[in-house]
Amino acid sequence: MKPNNLATKIFLDSGDPIETKKTLEILDFLDGQTTNPSLIAKNPQTAGKKFSKEEIYEFYKKVVKEIALMIQQGSVSVEVYADKNTKAESMIVQGKEMFSWIPNAHIKLPTNTEGLKAAESLVQDGLRVNMTLVFSQEQAAAVHAATKGANKGDVFVSPFVGRLDDRGENGMDLIKNIIEMYKKADSHVEVLAASVRSLDHFMYSLQLGSDIITAPLKVYQEWNEKGIKIPDANYQYLFKNLIPMPYHELDLSKSWQEFNINHGLTDAGIEHFAKDWNNLIR
Numbered sequence: 001m002k003p004n005n006l007a008t009k010i011f012l013d014s015g016d017p018i019e020t021k022k023t024l025e026i027l028d029f030l031d032g033q034t035t036n037p038s039l040i041a042k043n044p045q046t047a048g049k050k051f052s053k054e055e056i057y058e059f060y061k062k063v064v065k066e067i068a069l070m071i072q073q074g075s076v077s078v079e080v081y082a083d084k085n086t087k088a089e090s091m092i093v094q095g096k097e098m099f100s101w102i103p104n105a106h107i108k109l110p111t112n113t114e115g116l117k118a119a120e121s122l123v124q125d126g127l128r129v130n131m132t133l134v135f136s137q138e139q140a141a142a143v144h145a146a147t148k149g150a151n152k153g154d155v156f157v158s159p160f161v162g163r164l165d166d167r168g169e170n171g172m173d174l175i176k177n178i179i180e181m182y183k184k185a186d187s188h189v190e191v192l193a194a195s196v197r198s199l200d201h202f203m204y205s206l207q208l209g210s211d212i213i214t215a216p217l218k219v220y221q222e223w224n225e226k227g228i229k230i231p232d233a234n235y236q237y238l239f240k241n242l243i244p245m246p247y248h249e250l251d252l253s254k255s256w257q258e259f260n261i262n263h264g265l266t267d268a269g270i271e272h273f274a275k276d277w278n279n280l281i282r
Contacts, residue, residue: 001029001228002027002028002029003230005230006206007209008205008206008210008212008213009031009032009211009212009213010029010030010032010212010213010220011031011032011033011212011213011214012214012217013034013039013194013214014039014216014217015035015036015038015040015041015042015063016039016044017063017067017070018044020033020067024070026220026221027220027223027228030071031071031075032074032076032077033067033071033074033076033214034076034077034108034130034158034192035064035067035077036077036108037081037273037274037276038277040059040060040063040280041276041277043063050282051280051281051282052282053281056281060078061098064076064098064101064105068105071104073104074104075104075156076105076106077106077107078101078102078105078106078107078108079132080094080108080109080118081094081274081277082109082115084270084271084274086114087114088114088118088121091114091115092121095107095118095129096127099128105128106128106129106156107122107128107129108131108132108158109130110266111131111132111133111134111139111142112133112261112266113261115131116142116146116261119146119147120146120256123150128153128154128155129154129156130156130158131143131156132158132160133160133265133269134158134159134174134178135160135164135174135263135266136260137248137250138248138250138259138260139259139261139263139266140178140181140189141181141252141254141259142259142261143157143256144182144187144189145252145253145256145259146256147188147189152188152190154188155188155190156189156191156192156211156212157178157190157191158192158193159171159174159175159178159191159192160194160195160265161174161194161196161201162195162196162201163195163265164265168241169242169245170239170242170243170244171195171201171245172201172204172205172208172237173244173245173246174245175204175205177245177246177248178191179191179210181247181250190211190212191212192210192212192214193212193214194214196213196216197219198219199222199226200238201215202215202219202223203237204231204235206231
């Protein structure tokens with residue numbers, strides 16, 4: 001049962017409708033789901049199979065439709081295919097097609113130059129977007145600037161916690177810093193804590209006031225075992241040997257092109273998603 005004092009929206013990070021069903025059985029609620037090429041590649045129905053490009057898009061469409069039927073009042077993020085050479089025009093075409101699949105889609109785009117160009121165009125056409133693979137405050141500032149004019153709830157920014165932790169930085173600091181930056185600017189963009197690996201990541205994201213959290217099924221199983229509790233004022237996020245990420249004062253009134261959006265982890269993430277997707281294609 002959803003706690004009465006839960007303000008954060010809870011999303012499942014999965015490309016498998018069976019896990020959607022299990023999460024709904026465990027929590028009795030779900031506000032949305034995030035998918036990506038790697039999660040679709042992990043779907044049990046793709047194991048050991050190869051598809052044509054048309055077939056894998058149809059499979060993705062089928063999966064998304066199944067999920068959307070189970071979360072009709074929520075959001076389902078659908079990610080465009082992008083590698084390091086993909087242009088905004090291709091992302092725009094894909095995004096418009098994917099947006100037509102279901103009535104509650106957010107289109108996931110990489111937070112690089114071409115992805116921001118695509119986002120700027122798509123929101124002007126009334127589409128909802130989720131800017132993914134975010135690893136810096138400047139990238140989040142650029143998302144705000146590129147999507148000005150969009151309604152609250154139409155734009156998500158997805159900072160990746162776990163991958164920053166992996167290289168020794170405190171990824172939760174990025175969530176905290178972006179929330180603070182957006183509050184100061186009264187931003188229309190909602191913060192979606194992503195790459196959540198543990199119940200501690202999840203609980204601290206709740207305490208920080210993330211607009212949305214997306215996490216895998218295993219985190220919700222553990223949360224359920226702990227009684228689906230909300231952290232109180234005494235909760236402390238404990239991290240060891242992780243370098244703090246300092247807060248930066250940024251002027252969000254600038255154009256998005258003025259921010260330094262380059263980040264090695266974004267480039268690596270794009271290539272990882274592209275590789276997993278291409279491995280499904282014969």
